[in-house]
Amino acid sequence: NATAGTVGKTIDTMIPQYLPQVAFFEAQQGNNEIVIQVSNFYHRSGGILESIKLGSEKQILGLRYKNIANNIFLFGCLIFMGAYHLALFFFRKKNTSSLYFGSFCILIGIRTLLVGEGFLIYLFPGFSWEIAHKIMTLTYYLGLPLILMFFQSIFPKYIHIRMIKMAQIIGAAFGILIILTPARIFTVANPLYQLWTIIVIIYVFGALIKIAIHKEKDSWLIIFGASAFLLSTINDIVFLSIWMNDEGPSFLRALFRTGNLSSVGLFIFAFANSLLLAKRFSDSLEQEEIITVKLTEVNTNLDKIVSHRTKALVESNEKIEQQKHELEKVNRQLQKLSLKDHLTQLWNRRKYDETINSEWNRCLRYQRPIALMLLDIDYFKEYNDFYGHLAGDECLTKIGQTIKNSLSRSTDMAARYGGEEFIVLLPDSGKEEAIKIADMLRLKTESMNIPHEKSSVSNYVTVSIGVTSTVPDGNSSYQDLFNVADRALYQAKNAGRNQVNFLSE
The missing domain is CATH 1.25.40 (Serine Threonine Protein Phosphatase 5, Tetratricopeptide repeat)
Known part of the structure; x- marks a missing residue:
């Protein structure tokens, strides 16, 4: 006998199971009856799934083992x-x-x-x-x-x-x-x-x-x-x-x-x-091998290209750097020219404005004196009208060089302020030193013996100088310093010219 589960007449007495079975029996002469009992209360259809296979013990067991082996192999x-x-x-x-x-x-x-x-x-x-x-x-x-x-x-x-x-x-x-x-x-x-x-x-x-x-x-x-x-x-x-x-x-x-x-x-x-x-x-x-070969070739060529491009780039950078230095040099020259008076080669008014601002703030910070003088060529209009503009330009140039050569300190500054007026900035200078330098400039100018027949004070070109000096504080500015020097110059002219006049704030 062979069983799979339990056959029952009701759902309570039946135990369902699916498991192929092998039953052994000895065949008798004549008809042999095979009885199969099946019950089903758990599936929409029940019974034997495949046909019954008959054979010798060796055949049936061989078929079963073969099927099991196939299932295990597939699994x-x-x-x-x-x-x-x-x-x-x-x-x-x-x-x-x-x-x-x-x-x-x-x-x-x-x-x-x-x-x-x-x-x-x-x-x-x-x-x-x-x-x-x-x-x-x-x-x-x-x-x-x-x-x-x-x-x-x-x-x-x-x-x-x-x-x-x-x-x-x-x-x-x-x-x-x-x-x-x-x-x-x-x-x-x-x-x-x-x-x-x-x-x-x-x-x-x-x-x-x-x-x-x-x-x-x-x-x-x-x-x-x-x-x-x-x-x-x-x-x-x-x-x-x-x-x-x-x-x-x-x-x-x-x-x-x-x-x-x-x-x-x-x-x-x-x-x-x-x-x-x-x-x-x-x-x-x-495909990867093909790409690798091509990539190797590309890398080889790329190394050559990169080397060539790098060399060209280095040369280009060197040229650019050289041009940059030349351009900076030209810019410095242009900047210097833009701050120079083209006739006298003294600093111009723009340079003076930059310098007076920084020097005033420095002297204010450290409470140092600062002096300023304004020079005006006496009767220069009459000189120009009588001797001509070329002679007037030459006169301005000589006086400008005299002023420049008379200043010994690197911090001192001389500039052409406009027309026949010059301005001298003397950082760290008090009243006595400023007056001394102003007198020296006045005497040197007159001693150059530049003829001036139209002057009312001398037969030669002379200058009038207004001088002032102060220690900056928070209540004044460098414009105030300039205004005082300008008034001092005005007083020097009214007093007869060819003289130095000092005026304090």
Whole structure:
């Protein structure tokens, strides 16, 4: 005797189980009666799934061991390929095809243990038939959207995203039905999902035909593997359908004699996909070698180009640096010229304005004296009118040089203020020193003996000088200093010219 589960007349006395059995008996002469007892309260259909096989002990045991070995081989191959592709995805997240295909292989690998010889039940006879059937059906329901997602990741132009969404929604809905309801309820929905599977298979076959027509690279491997898997899936759907009972069409029972071919079909599909990945990997390596050679050539040429460009750039930078120095030199000269009086070569009024500002602030900070003098050539207009402008320019130049040569300190400054007026700035100088320098300038000017017949004070050119000196404070400015020097000059002129007049604030 051989038993799988417990036969009962009610749902309470029955224990469901799916596990192929081997029974030994000695055949008697004449007719031999084989009695099979079946009860079903848990599934939409029940009974013996496949035909009874008769033979000698050696034949039957050999067939059983062969089937178990095939199941274990398929399980090992599928789990290994699934783990391999999941590892590929782990190291390269962009390759989603490895994720979908690896997950699909794992699901079908688990299913392989529950169909055919039912190796998992063989190892664990007490394993719940209800749970085993839920797992087996779930792997089927979830595997369909996964395989569609895999095809879409490899050939995105041929599998529409709407089809993917629809497969995901339908698979999730039927999966929830399996989890929440017992087998006698959710198995009623199996024919609907099988019909949906056939629609998906037709859609995928259409996509494969388009792929073949467009001659996508290495598509023949995918087409071969996918065709084997899809055809084996159709075989299992028909074999497990309601049409395969004793009252169904005889030609179907003759055509579809064996179930569980989808595991074999998936193995062929997985193997073809592995060949495809290996070929693409080989092509990638070959392409990488070609690119490496080209890149080496480019780098070699690039080194020469960079060396040449670097040399040219260095030369260009040297020229630019040289031009920069020359430009700075010219700018300094231009700036100096812009601050010089072109006739007397003394500083001009602009330079004076810059200097008086900085020197005033310095003397204010350190409470040092500062002196200022204004010089005016006596009766210079009459000199110009009588001797001419050329002589007037020469006179201005001589007096300017005399003033410049008379200043011994580098901090002292002489400038042409305008027309026949000159201004002398004496930082760190008090009243006595300023008057002394002013008298020296007046005497040197007159001693140059530049004739001046139109002067009322001398036969030679003379100057009048206004002098002032102060220690800056917060209540005055350098403009105040200038105004005092200007008044001192005015008084010197009114007093008869050719003299120095000092005026304090």
